Amino acid sequence: MQVTLWGARGSLATPGPETARYGGNTSCVGVVGREGTVLVLDAGTGIRRLAATIPESVRRVDILLTHLHMDHIQGLGFFAPLYRSDMDVHVWGPGSATQRMAARLRRYLSPPLFPVSLSELPCRLTIHDVQSGEVDIGEFRVCAALVCHPGPTVGYRITSSAGKVLTYLPDHEPALAALRFPSLPREWTSGGTLAAGSDILIHDGQYSAAEYPGHCGWGHSSLAQAFSFGTLVGARRFVPFHHDPNHTDDDIDRMMAEALDETRPAFQVTPGVEGTVLDL
Amino acid sequence: MNSKPKPIQIILARQFASTLAMPILIVDTEGTLIFYNEPAEAILDQRFDETGEMSSKLWSTLFALEDEDRNPIGLEDRPMTLALTERKPISRTMWMRCRYGEWRHVQITAFPILGEANQFLGAQMIFWEL
Numbered sequence: 001m002q003v004t005l006w007g008a009r010g011s012l013a014t015p016g017p018e019t020a021r022y023g024g025n026t027s028c029v030g031v032v033g034r035e036g037t038v039l040v041l042d043a044g045t046g047i048r049r050l051a052a053t054i055p056e057s058v059r060r061v062d063i064l065l066t067h068l069h070m071d072h073i074q075g076l077g078f079f080a081p082l083y084r085s086d087m088d089v090h091v092w093g094p095g096s097a098t099q100r101m102a103a104r105l106r107r108y109l110s111p112p113l114f115p116v117s118l119s120e121l122p123c124r125l126t127i128h129d130v131q132s133g134e135v136d137i138g139e140f141r142v143c144a145a146l147v148c149h150p151g152p153t154v155g156y157r158i159t160s161s162a163g164k165v166l167t168y169l170p171d172h173e174p175a176l177a178a179l180r181f182p183s184l185p186r187e188w189t190s191g192g193t194l195a196a197g198s199d200i201l202i203h204d205g206q207y208s209a210a211e212y213p214g215h216c217g218w219g220h221s222s223l224a225q226a227f228s229f230g231t232l233v234g235a236r237r238f239v240p241f242h243h244d245p246n247h248t249d250d251d252i253d254r255m256m257a258e259a260l261d262e263t264r265p266a267f268q269v270t271p272g273v274e275g276t277v278l279d280l
Numbered sequence: 281m282n283s284k285p286k287p288i289q290i291i292l293a294r295q296f297a298s299t300l301a302m303p304i305l306i307v308d309t310e311g312t313l314i315f316y317n318e319p320a321e322a323i324l325d326q327r328f329d330e331t332g333e334m335s336s337k338l339w340s341t342l343f344a345l346e347d348e349d350r351n352p353i354g355l356e357d358r359p360m361t362l363a364l365t366e367r368k369p370i371s372r373t374m375w376m377r378c379r380y381g382e383w384r385h386v387q388i389t390a391f392p393i394l395g396e397a398n399q400f401l402g403a404q405m406i407f408w409e410l
Contacts (some may be wrong), residue, residue: 131397132287146288176296188294193285
């Protein structure tokens with residue numbers, strides 16, 4: 001599979017010269033399989049550019065939403081395939097205890113927040129409630145599990161037909177679910193089983209160690225916590241993701257160096273830079 | 281015992297229980313005792329770090345229960361069993377005695393843990409000494 005980071009920023013789109021290198025678009029990752037299956041992980045503002053790269057011949061796209069915070073859905077209405085009548089678009093995401101996914105998503109994709117309603121979209125749209133468990137999408141097996149983050153939030157484990165594993169946990173605070181982190185085994189750690197043995201782990205690393213205590217419970221990790229999580233699950237390559245909108249490129253460079261120096265992970269770290277392409 | 285993957289609701293239940301002063305036991309859908317907190321350790325005279333998870337057959341022998349009239353309460357009528365089998369909350373006052381301890385008058389509350397789409401995930405029990 002080929003994995004492309006179309007948006008690696010968290011919380012708020014952050015254009016500007018000071019964020020140009022890591023990028024300012026919010027969460028969106030494209031996954032294309034060897035047989036042509038197209039998955040889109042989250043619909044942040046990065047999804048607009050991704051849409052332009054989908055070949056004309058593609059007739060089905062699956063969008064896997066981790067949760068419905070704005071930075072993960074704000075680009076959805078600007079995803080060009082939604083306006084093609086010859087396109088099947090499947091949107092997957094978590095429902096809540098009282099509302100189906102479609103009803104939750106409609107709160108954004110309807111006036112006054114957006115001029116076009118879901119029911120007016122020309123494409124053949126199917127909205128799925130993600131349950132914890134596995135589903136086959138094209139050549140991929142996709143496993144979802146609820147993880148520690150405010151509101152219903154899932155992570156995704158995507159396994160290719162060749163057995164390669166990409167795990168996507170862009171918003172994740174496993175340290176909140178442990179008195180001392182990381183002290184518990186994988187099965188007692190949020191996301192631990194989902195991410196076990198990942199070839200590529202794209203994971204939240206929003207804060208520095210100094211910033212985390214002031215943001216505990218907001219649903220995000222420090223880079224050092226993220227690297228510790230990567231070690232716990234035995235990741236082979238780690239991509240820090242969901243950069244804080246207040247962090248400049250130089251800030252992220254500095255935070256990354258400090259966290260690597262503190263944790264000295266055994267896995268390869270590939271900075272979450274918008275435009276990065278990873279082959280797996 | 282082999283430890284199975286835990287859903288986030290159970291992981292968070294353990295975290296919550298770890299910070300409370302009330303004795304709390306958490307079981308999975310099969311009745312396996314998958315966690316008990318420090319206050320419960322004092323009552324059970326066991327340490328979770330040492331015992332790890334315990335099958336329902338094993339942990340149910342750790343204490344005896346009697347109703348208010350001092351009649352023994354069988355395994356099938358215990359609060360945790362009812363929470364698991366009937367998937368309803370139950371709260372009763374009763375008498376409890378651990379292996380080498382004295383009888384204690386307690387309120388026991390047990391309730392099922394239901395996740396998204398009412399998925400049954402296990403049950404939780406709280407002791408309250410009267």
